Amino acid sequence: MLKNTYDYGDKQLKESNQVKSSLKFNPRDKTSNIRDAYAYHLKKIIIKNEKFVLIDADLGTVAKTLDFKKKLKSRYIQTGIAEQNGIGISAGIAQFGKIPIFQSLSVFLTGRPYDQIRESICYSKLNVKLIGLHAGMTLSPDGATHQTGEDIALMSSLPNMEVYTPSDSFQLKKLLPKFLNKKAPGYLRLFFPAVKNISKGKIFKFQKLQIIKPLKKYNIVSYGYMLQNCEIAINYLKKNKIELGLINCHSIKPFDEKSLKKICDTTEILFVIEDHNSYGGLGSIISQITSSKFPTKIISINTKDQFGTTGLPEQNLEYLGLSSDKIAKQILKNVLKK
Amino acid sequence: MDRFKYQKLKNLSQKIRLEILKMLSEAKSGHPGGSLSSADIFVSLYFSGLLDISKNNFKSRIRDFVILSAGHYCPALYAVLAYKNFFAKSKLKTLRKYKSNLLGHPKLNSLPGVENSGGSLGHGISIACGLAISLKNIAKKNKKKVYCIMGDGEQNEGQVWEAAMFASHNKLNNLCIIVDVNKIQIDGYTKDILNSEPLDKKYKAFNFMVIKIDGNDHRKLYKAIQRFKNYRGDKPTVILANTIAGKGLRSIENKVRAHGQPITKNDINEFLKYNKVKGN
Numbered sequence: 001m002l003k004n005t006y007d008y009g010d011k012q013l014k015e016s017n018q019v020k021s022s023l024k025f026n027p028r029d030k031t032s033n034i035r036d037a038y039a040y041h042l043k044k045i046i047i048k049n050e051k052f053v054l055i056d057a058d059l060g061t062v063a064k065t066l067d068f069k070k071k072l073k074s075r076y077i078q079t080g081i082a083e084q085n086g087i088g089i090s091a092g093i094a095q096f097g098k099i100p101i102f103q104s105l106s107v108f109l110t111g112r113p114y115d116q117i118r119e120s121i122c123y124s125k126l127n128v129k130l131i132g133l134h135a136g137m138t139l140s141p142d143g144a145t146h147q148t149g150e151d152i153a154l155m156s157s158l159p160n161m162e163v164y165t166p167s168d169s170f171q172l173k174k175l176l177p178k179f180l181n182k183k184a185p186g187y188l189r190l191f192f193p194a195v196k197n198i199s200k201g202k203i204f205k206f207q208k209l210q211i212i213k214p215l216k217k218y219n220i221v222s223y224g225y226m227l228q229n230c231e232i233a234i235n236y237l238k239k240n241k242i243e244l245g246l247i248n249c250h251s252i253k254p255f256d257e258k259s260l261k262k263i264c265d266t267t268e269i270l271f272v273i274e275d276h277n278s279y280g281g282l283g284s285i286i287s288q289i290t291s292s293k294f295p296t297k298i299i300s301i302n303t304k305d306q307f308g309t310t311g312l313p314e315q316n317l318e319y320l321g322l323s324s325d326k327i328a329k330q331i332l333k334n335v336l337k338k
Numbered sequence: 339m340d341r342f343k344y345q346k347l348k349n350l351s352q353k354i355r356l357e358i359l360k361m362l363s364e365a366k367s368g369h370p371g372g373s374l375s376s377a378d379i380f381v382s383l384y385f386s387g388l389l390d391i392s393k394n395n396f397k398s399r400i401r402d403f404v405i406l407s408a409g410h411y412c413p414a415l416y417a418v419l420a421y422k423n424f425f426a427k428s429k430l431k432t433l434r435k436y437k438s439n440l441l442g443h444p445k446l447n448s449l450p451g452v453e454n455s456g457g458s459l460g461h462g463i464s465i466a467c468g469l470a471i472s473l474k475n476i477a478k479k480n481k482k483k484v485y486c487i488m489g490d491g492e493q494n495e496g497q498v499w500e501a502a503m504f505a506s507h508n509k510l511n512n513l514c515i516i517v518d519v520n521k522i523q524i525d526g527y528t529k530d531i532l533n534s535e536p537l538d539k540k541y542k543a544f545n546f547m548v549i550k551i552d553g554n555d556h557r558k559l560y561k562a563i564q565r566f567k568n569y570r571g572d573k574p575t576v577i578l579a580n581t582i583a584g585k586g587l588r589s590i591e592n593k594v595r596a597h598g599q600p601i602t603k604n605d606i607n608e609f610l611k612y613n614k615v616k617g618n
Binding site for chain 1: 399445447453455456457458460462463464465466467468469470471472473475496497500501503504507
């Protein structure tokens with residue numbers, strides 16, 4: 001029997017309950033939350049550059065960007081709780097030649113105004129930046145209404161739209177300016193609980209897969225918050241003499257097929273682990289590429305077409321089979337089957 | 339404007355209507371109802387001298403903008419743009435044809451002068467608000483205006499009212515919405531499908547300056563647009579233009595089927611029988 005590798009001791013419990021985090025962002029800190037990092041780096045980039053216009057739909061408090069208003073002045077626009085109109089406003093501003101950054105909770109940003117994103121932004125090929133806050137399954141106390149397991153499927157299915165997600169605050173610092181300065185419609189998937197700066201010291205190339213742990217016979221591709229759980233699972237399995245490599249995918253669309261091919265050349269089983277639905281997630285994307293171009297055994301571990309529940313982030317992930325413990329169990333099962 | 343000029347605009351509207359019918363007959367599908375009802379609105383906007391858009395300045399940002407929220411009215415827009423020399427009139431017959439730039443519903447920049455993608459209703463008013471707030475707040479000290487043309491069936495969409503709230507909250511007095519009230523939508527008369535009336539009271543409650551006119555009368559259209567341009571208050575403006583669906587083609591005038599009835603050569607003959615088209 002596997003031991004529960006995730007310690008539910010006081011410290012971890014506090015850290016996993018970062019939804020209302022009090023942790024201050026510190027660029028030098030090993031663990032720091034993306035919410036503060038996002039606000040910190042965004043402010044640095046957009047206050048100086050007159051091209052950017054920040055648009056909030058009554059969730060600036062969540063993004064901690066409400067105080068930008070004083071500095072941005074007319075470059076700050078509040079649309080109220082009206083995402084459909086917010087996307088149209090963004091499209092109009094982009095048509096005018098500015099770069100609008102529209103942020104809202106991922107679930108409200110990608111689902112409700114989908115038609116507006118499709119027609120007013122993607123079809124018109126307008127340079128609008130969409131920032132999805134609390135994406136994935138970690139806004140768990142609020143329940144499934146506020147969690148997002150479909151955003152990647154929705155956004156990546158739109159022609160012209162690009163989809164990115166940082167793994168930690170360290171990577172966000174590198175990714176954010178590239179994302180904001182890329183001339184294309186783009187969606188950035190952010191999660192907020194604090195995680196270890198897992199990508200620190202690893203080579204980062206924009207739109208390329210990033211090796212976090214050296215490649216082995218069995219490898220994991222993951223992104224966002226789930227990388228942390230994958231790392232814990234890998235460390236546990238190492239003790240059981242099963243070694244796995246870990247790859248971070250910050251650019252879901254466009255997807256780095258070239259690097260994937262290289263990885264698959266030496267991989268026996270590729271595990272794709274994500275806090276997203278099985279339909280239209282990274283697992284789907286990778287399976288589609290590999291099955292037609294370089295067949296590889298893919299095991300997708302995801303939310304399996306279920307909604308989440310309430311509780312702490314780690315409890316919700318446990319419920320969905322995505323805790324480090326359950327990930328390790330699933331990997332073990334598949335490796336032993338070999 | 340004198341009587342002679344009004345007559346000229348009226349004649350041009352008839353020419354545009356004939357052009358629309360020819361385009362639709364060539365395409366064998368499309369939307370005559372709204373295209374014909376709104377022809378006077380388009381002609382009045384683009385040819386009365388009140389609008390600052392031309393072939394030479396449409397790439398600039400400091401100029402007026404026209405957003406067509408009711409995308410299915412595009413035959414009227416295309417015809418007017420061609421007559422305004424944005425592109426060759428010979429292109430008009432390619433409407434809805436394979437790989438034509440004259441798409442069944444407009445796409446931003448597909449043709450010079452096409453300012454938005456539209457087809458899904460209710461989107462254009464938000465885009466217009468985005469342009470209006472950009473002109474007002476971002477590029478300060480300009481007097482340029484944003485016009486947005488909508489249908490009355492389109493008023494069913496919730497997004498319209500989100501945008502209306504936004505426009506008055508942000509005092510977008512440089513925004514003029516023109517609603518072509520032709521009283522039909524696909525499934526029936528607007529009053530029977532989902533009654534959006536009283537639109538004047540609704541927009542008044544949303545803190546708009548409301549102008550209600552006969553939208554097929556050039557004199558009234560000109561005066562309404564002029565009133566908006568001279569308005570010094572801080573409200574956005576809505577012109578509720580009461581029009582006749584399928585105007586000019588008697589067999590479909592004010593009928594529900596005007597919305598999407600295919601146009602035939604017989605329809606063109608019928609139009610020519612009852613309408614004087616000068617200079618054709």
